[in-house]
Amino acid sequence: MTNIVCSSCGATNRIAEGQDMARGKCGKCGAALFSGHAADVPAAILEKQIARSSIPVLVDVWAPWCGPCRVMGPQFEAAAQAAEPDLRLVKLNSDENQDLAGRLGIRGIPTMILFKDGKEAGRVSGAMSSADILAWARRTAS
Template sequence: MIVACPNCNGLNRLPADRPAAAAKCGKCKQLLFSGAPLDLTSANFAAHAQKAELPLVVDFWASWCGPCQSFAPVFSQAARELEPHFRFGKINTEQQQQLAAQFNIRSIPTLMLFKQGKVVAQQAGALPKQAFYQWVSSYK
C-alpha cells in the first residue's frame, strides 16, 4: 500500500507483512502515523487524497463554527484510534477556499472520505462519536 508522509508528503510503500504503526518515511525518516489529523492544504492535498492508497477522511471546518469546534475532539480521537487503517485530515475552509470551492462545500462541518482520489462518501454536519466511527468503518 502506498502512503504519503504527513511531514514531507513523500510517497512510501508499506509492506503488508510489517506493522504499519511503527513505519517511517524513507525520505525524511519521520513516523508515517502520528495519531493526529493532518492540516491539509492545496500544497499537500493531492499527495494524501489522490496519490496515496490509504483511505483519507477529511473534515472541512472553520474556526468560527461552533459545531466544528465541538466535533474536533471526536475527529482527533478517531485519528488516534483508527490510524493506520485510515488517514485523517482537516481543511480550514477560510484558509483553503480553493479546496472548499473544488468540493462544493456549502455547509460546515462537512466530512468526506476519499479513496485513491475519489470521494466515496460525504456527510454534512457533525456526528456523535459512535455514529462517526460507524460511518468511517463502513468504508474500510
C-alpha cells in the first residue's frame, strides 16, 4: 500500500499496489489526489504530508511579495505537472505560516525542501527552472 495525503483536507489515503495513483480520489472529501497542480497548503496539512506520505514531498516556501518567488511559481507548477504522482509538490506561504517556516529554519525565500520518509532529505534556495527543480528533486530523493 502507498499512503497519499490529500492536499485539500489532509486525510491519508491508501492506494493498493498496481492501482493508478494519478487517478486516485480522496476517500474523505472526494478531491483528486493528484491534479498536476502544486497546492498551497496550510501548516497542518503540510505536516501531515511530511509525516504520512509514502512518496517524497517537495515543498516550495514562498511569499507573495517575493519577486524571485513569483518568477519561480510557474516553474514549480510545471514541475508538479511533470512529477506527479511519483513526487508530491506543495507550496507553503511563509507569511501565513510563520511558525512552521521558523521551525523549518527558513532564512531566505524561495527555499525548496525535499522530505522523504518523514525526514528532510535536502534543501536549496533560489529560483530555479522546472527542469532544474525536477533534476535536483529526483537526484536528492534517490
